[in-house]
Amino acid sequence: MTAYPTPRNHHYWWLVTGSWRRLHAVPRAVADPDDDAQVDLLCEHPGPTHRATCGLRAPWRMPGYASRTRQPRCGRCCDRIGIPRGDGTPANEKARQERLAEKPREDKETP
Numbered sequence: 001m002t003a004y005p006t007p008r009n010h011h012y013w014w015l016v017t018g019s020w021r022r023l024h025a026v027p028r029a030v031a032d033p034d035d036d037a038q039v040d041l042l043c044e045h046p047g048p049t050h051r052a053t054c055g056l057r058a059p060w061r062m063p064g065y066a067s068r069t070r071q072p073r074c075g076r077c078c079d080r081i082g083i084p085r086g087d088g089t090p091a092n093e094k095a096r097q098e099r100l101a102e103k104p105r106e107d108k109e110t111p
């Protein structure tokens with residue numbers, strides 16, 4: 001359930017601008033996820049300005065839980081990385097798909 005540049009997030013930070021409309025893929029190099037000071041800086045409001053994969057240059061913010069799970073990903077960022085468009089960070093989308101696959105089918109018959 002993360003916006004961090006993990007393997008499931010294709011090694012990108014998934015961040016939002018001040019409008020909170022879309023999750024953009026921001027290169028991992030902008031902040032070392034193991035460096036607390038750099039991560040703290042990335043979490044400031046507004047955060048530092050960097051260029052996302054789609055070319056959008058903006059001050060970035062760390063998305064909250066709802067944004068990480070439901071906000072649409074930037075289509076241009078997805079296209080440039082070569083991943084499907086969708087909602088939520090790639091890691092969250094994958095986790096959601098796995099949960100749905102494990103969930104037993106409910107009996108639709110009612111007495």
Ligand SMILES: [Zn+2]
Pocket residue numbers: 023024025052053054055056074075076077
């Ligand atoms: Zn983008």
